[in-house]
Amino acid sequence: MGLRKLKNSIGRKVKFLRLENNLSQEKLAEYVNMSREHISCIERGKNLASTETLYNLAKFFKVDIKYFFD
Amino acid sequence: MGLRKLKNSIGRKVKFLRLENNLSQEKLAEYVNMSREHISCIERGKNLASTETLYNLAKFFKVDIKYFFD
């Protein structure tokens, strides 16, 4: 998988987890201390989430960080 | 696992893969287009490798990127 596709894949997973938990981008941003705009970009595959960001998201959603690389 | 421990764990894995392949930090740096200094910091747990860096290392060493989060 190329980096471009990885970005999109991560974005889809973040969005999936967020919706699964019935959260708006704004609420999620608040809970994990990041900006709504950045979450939007990550979900749309515009930005690549950092290792630390993935770590924080995984912790919040109670999933293994490896999930983002499935 | 905390972020601190994750850093150290990733560092150990990078170093393990590098030594397993009989590479110096300098050679590895050359092959994956990053600085030797940064590799040194990652291995010692001083810096946290970005998602893109882990992606590139996994690709180079022919391991799954999930390996770094085991």
Next chain:
DNA sequence: TATTACTGTAATATTTATATTACATGTCAC
């Protein structure tokens, strides 16, 4: 001892990730 290869480390510069601010659009309830 002198040389070579390898690594640590610090200071500074650059690039990327992320935040902030602001505005636009769409949806849905009232």
Next chain:
DNA sequence: GTGACATGTAATATAAATATTACAGTAATA
């Protein structure tokens, strides 16, 4: 229709990742 809520998006600013340069130290070896 309008008001609240959700999301996209752009411009600028800040923080973190990474590069560059430079020097020190250790180990091996000729």
